[in-house]
Every structure is written in C-alpha cells, then in structure tokens.
Amino acid sequence: MPLPVLRIEKLCKSFGNTAVITDVSFDVIPSEVIVVIGSSGTGKSTMLQCINLLLRPTSGRIFLEEKEITAPGVNQDNVRRQMGMVFQEFNLFNHLTVLGNVTIGMVKVSGIPAKQAKEKALQELERVGMAEHCEKYPAQLSGGQKQRVGIARALGMDPKVMLFDEPTSALDPELTGEVLAVMQKLAAEGMTMIIVSHEMGFAREVADRVIFMENGTIEEQGIPDQIFSTPRSERTRKFLSVIRPGKSV
Amino acid sequence: MQAFYTMLQFLLPGLGVTISVTAIALCMGCCIGALMAVMRVYGGLVAKAIAVCYSMVVRAVPVVVLIFILFFVISEFVDLSPFMSGAIALGFASGAYQTEIFRGALLSIPQGQMVAARGIGMSRAKAIRCIILPQAFRVAIPSLINEVSLVLKDSSLVFVIGVPELMRRAQYASASTMEPLLAFGTAAFFYIMMTLFVSKLLEAVEKRFAISF
Numbered sequence: 001m002p003l004p005v006l007r008i009e010k011l012c013k014s015f016g017n018t019a020v021i022t023d024v025s026f027d028v029i030p031s032e033v034i035v036v037i038g039s040s041g042t043g044k045s046t047m048l049q050c051i052n053l054l055l056r057p058t059s060g061r062i063f064l065e066e067k068e069i070t071a072p073g074v075n076q077d078n079v080r081r082q083m084g085m086v087f088q089e090f091n092l093f094n095h096l097t098v099l100g101n102v103t104i105g106m107v108k109v110s111g112i113p114a115k116q117a118k119e120k121a122l123q124e125l126e127r128v129g130m131a132e133h134c135e136k137y138p139a140q141l142s143g144g145q146k147q148r149v150g151i152a153r154a155l156g157m158d159p160k161v162m163l164f165d166e167p168t169s170a171l172d173p174e175l176t177g178e179v180l181a182v183m184q185k186l187a188a189e190g191m192t193m194i195i196v197s198h199e200m201g202f203a204r205e206v207a208d209r210v211i212f213m214e215n216g217t218i219e220e221q222g223i224p225d226q227i228f229s230t231p232r233s234e235r236t237r238k239f240l241s242v243i244r245p246g247k248s249v
Numbered sequence: 250m251q252a253f254y255t256m257l258q259f260l261l262p263g264l265g266v267t268i269s270v271t272a273i274a275l276c277m278g279c280c281i282g283a284l285m286a287v288m289r290v291y292g293g294l295v296a297k298a299i300a301v302c303y304s305m306v307v308r309a310v311p312v313v314v315l316i317f318i319l320f321f322v323i324s325e326f327v328d329l330s331p332f333m334s335g336a337i338a339l340g341f342a343s344g345a346y347q348t349e350i351f352r353g354a355l356l357s358i359p360q361g362q363m364v365a366a367r368g369i370g371m372s373r374a375k376a377i378r379c380i381i382l383p384q385a386f387r388v389a390i391p392s393l394i395n396e397v398s399l400v401l402k403d404s405s406l407v408f409v410i411g412v413p414e415l416m417r418r419a420q421y422a423s424a425s426t427m428e429p430l431l432a433f434g435t436a437a438f439f440y441i442m443m444t445l446f447v448s449k450l451l452e453a454v455e456k457r458f459a460i461s462f
C-alpha cells in the first residue's frame with residue numbers, strides 16, 4: 001500500500017450552527033482518481049474547499065504527503081499552491097491573456113523567471129490543446145476552452161493533487177466532451193485527482209473509486225462498477241435512479 | 250483677433266501650472282483612493298473605519314476650505330509652497346472621490362477572481378495587487394475620466410492662495426486690461442480645450458484596456 005498523497009481525518013465544517021460536513025474521512029493514494037457524486041447542497045464544494053484550505057475546517061485533520069496542513073502555523077498559501085483547483089465557473093483572470101492566466105501563478109507565487117514560465121505555460125497549454133489560443137483573452141473563448149485553460153493554470157503550479165468542482169456543469173452539453181477528454185488524459189498520465197461531477201459515464205470509465213455524499217457525509221464508496229451496478233445503500237440507489245432516469249440499477 | 254491672440258499668450262504659462270496642479274492632485278488622489286478603497290472593501294474593522302471617516306470628512310468640507318487649511322495651517326509646520334499646498338489639498342479632495350470610484354469598481358469584480366487567485370497560492374494581498382486591482386482600474390476608467398475633468402476645473406480654486414495658474418493670470422489680465430470678457434473668455438477656452446483633449450485621450454485608453462466578462 002503506497003503512502004497516501006492526501007489523508008482526510010474526521011473532517012467537519014459548520015457555518016454558524018449549521019453543520020455542512022460531518023465526519024468525512026478518506027485517503028487518496030498517488031495517481032488515484034476519485035469521483036465524488038451526490039445531490040446539490042450536500043457539501044461537495046465545501047469539502048473540496050476545506051481540503052485546500054480555501055475554507056478553514058471546523059475540526060478534523062488533513063495531511064498532504066504525511067504533513068498535517070491543518071496544524072497551526074502552517075503556511076496556507078503554500079498548501080494551496082500544491083493543490084490545483086478547477087472551478088465550475090472557470091474563474092479565469094479576465095484581464096490576462098490565456099498565457100498570462102497560466103504564467104501569473106508561476107511568476108508571482110513560485111518566482112519562476114518570466115521566460116521560463118512562458119515556456120512551461122505553453123507546454124501546459126499544449127497538454128490541454130489550447131496552445132494556439134495563448135494570445136486570446138478569456139472573453140474570446142468558448143466555455144470548454146475556458147475550462148481547459150483553467151486546468152492548464154492549475155497544472156502550471158505542479159500540483160500534487162488536482163481538485164475539480166463540477167468542471168463541466170456550466171458547459172453546454174456539446175462542450176463537455178473536450179473537457180472530460182482532457183481530464184481522462186490527465187488520469188492516464190497518473191495525475192492524482194478528486195473530481196466532483198455529475199457525469200456518471202465519465203465516473204464509470206475513469207474513476208478508481210466513487211464516493212457518494214449525502215447530507216455532508218460519505219454515504220457509500222467503492223469501485224465504480226460496484227456503486228453503479230450494486231449500490232448497498234438505499235439512498236445511493238435513489239440518487240442514481242434520479243440522475244440516470246431509465247437506467248435500471 | 251489680435252487681442253485674443255495676445256491674451257492666449259499671456260495666459261499660456263498659467264496653463265502649465267494648471268496642468269501640473271491637476272496632475273499632482275490626480276496622482277495623489279489615485280494612490281489615496283486605491284488604498285482607501287482596498288481598506289474599505291478588504292480591510293479589518295479599523296482600516297474600514299479610517300477609510301470611511303476620511304471619505305466622509307473630506308467630502309463634507311469645501312475644497313477651498315481644504316486649500317486654506319493646508320496653506321495657512323499646515324504650511325506653518327512644514328515648508329510648503331502655495332503651489333504644493335494647493336496641489337495637495339486638491340489631491341486629498343480627489344482622493345475621497347476616487348475612493349468611492351475604486352470602491353464601486355472593486356465590488357464589481359466577481360468573487361470567483363479572488364477565490365481562483367487564492368487557489369493558485371496567492372496571499373490575499375498578492376491577489377488584490379495582481380488580480381483584483383488591475384481589473385478594478387479598468388472598470389473605473391469611465392468614472393476616472395469624469396474625475397479628471399472635475400479636478401481640472403477645481404484646480405482653478407487654488408488661485409485664492411496666489412498660485413499663478415490659468416484663473417489667477419486671467420484675473421490679473423482682466424484687472425490690468427479692463428477686459429474681463431476677453432480674459433475670462435480665453436481662460437474658459439483653455440478649460441474647454443483641455444477637457445476635450447482629456448476625454449478623447451482617455452477614451453482611447455479605455456478602448457485599449459477594455460475587458461469584457
């Protein structure tokens with residue numbers, strides 16, 4: 001059993017008196033692809049944001065490569081740099097070109113010289129098939145292209161793990177394919193990823209493990225075949241029948 | 250026509266002073282405005298309170314009063330020429346208005362920009378500097394054009410402490426030639442030309458830096 005890249009231990013998060021995440025624990029091993037599913041409002045985004053400390057967990061511990069990142073005195077900016085985050089709404093920097101979006105983190109955060117950063121950024125853009133658009137501004141791109149740039153921006157920081165929060169939910173159906181293809185390629189290259197998604201076909205094909213979340217906690221997890229064909233929990237069954245109407249479970 | 254030309258020549262040095270006073274005031278106001286707006290939007294309780302007070306007090310006090318305070322009170326303690334007193338007073342005044350301009354611009358930047366900046370490991374301060382402010386500046390351009398022409402006109406107020414800008418020279422010319430219409434008309438002509446020039450220039454800047462979302 002290889003050492004986990006990420007270990008989440010009894011993670012809890014409340015906003016005021018409302019508990020949104022309760023007692024979530026799981027390990028992520030190198031190159032593992034985890035797809036998190038669950039209905040809207042169950043705390044999937046909150047969990048991802050706690051994992052890279054965009055939100056401060058109320059309690060629980062998180063380890064990145066054996067180092068506890070929730071310990072007091074840890075440089076949180078440095079933690080975030082080591083985890084790539086991809087957002088549903090892309091959140092590209094509107095005033096920067098595609099190339100600028102990818103280089104700014106390398107230059108301003110990692111301190112890589114501009115020329116080197118540009119070369120590396122072009123490589124990352126090549127990886128997502130966006131190198132030829134490097135001079136364009138976000139407003140000139142389609143949704144699928146924006147998201148691929150969002151992925152390249154995260155890759156540019158050499159993350160130890162990539163977190164995706166519904167990367168295709170804001171896209172027109174005909175544009176989801178190009179983004180899913182990029183993610184599938186990353187998976188094949190051995191990138192460690194946690195992906196919140198409603199793309200069940202993608203989950204079935206690419207995930208090593210599927211986690212079903214309900215009411216801020218892990219209701220069931222397992223390999224895709226098991227979750228999709230023989231779910232143990234009644235709630236999982238119910239969720240799957242709603243999200244994939246017509247397909248018998 | 251000859252008289253108008255002579256008057257133009259007489260007022261011309263004042264034009265330079267007017268432009269310098271305006272430029273200093275705008276730059277100072279821009280720094281103060283950007284800083285105060287950031288304090289207001291992203292600062293803690295104390296920073297917020299300071300920014301709110303500054304904006305409220307300075308906007309409540311007439312610019313002429315600010316000019317007199319700097320010239321008669323502050324220049325007792327620090328060595329300030331009338332020119333600098335006037336420019337700095339206008340800068341403080343413009344700073345308060347630019348605070349409001351930048352505050353609105355900062356608030357218009359989508360929340361996701363900050364989240365994404367933090368997501369690649371930027372500190373809050375770095376995110377504000379590298380991601381939020383550059384976008385806010387672009388959003389603020391139309392209001393800043395307006396502010397430039399307002400400060401340009403307000404700069405005429407420094408004539409009260411004897412700064413030889415356009416208005417002061419026009420007043421002098423009016424008294425010595427007994428032709429107020431010619432003197433102030435020519436001054437007005439200069440102000441109109443400057444305002445036209447500024448709005449054309451900044452329109453070009455706006456086109457160049459426009460971002461769409």
Ligand SMILES: Nc1ncnc2c1ncn2[C@@H]1O[C@H](COP(=O)(O)OP(=O)(O)O)[C@@H](O)[C@H]1O
Pocket residue numbers: 015020038039040041042043044045046047
């Ligand atoms: N900043 C916040 N303050 C208060 N409640 C929040 C906040 N963020 C999320 N929530 C609540 O937490 C719950 C889970 O939200 P979220 O993590 O976005 O769910 P999901 O991503 O699974 O749809 C929701 O009920 C939401 O209203």
Ligand SMILES: [Mg+2]
Pocket residue numbers: 044045046165166
């Ligand atoms: Mg969500």
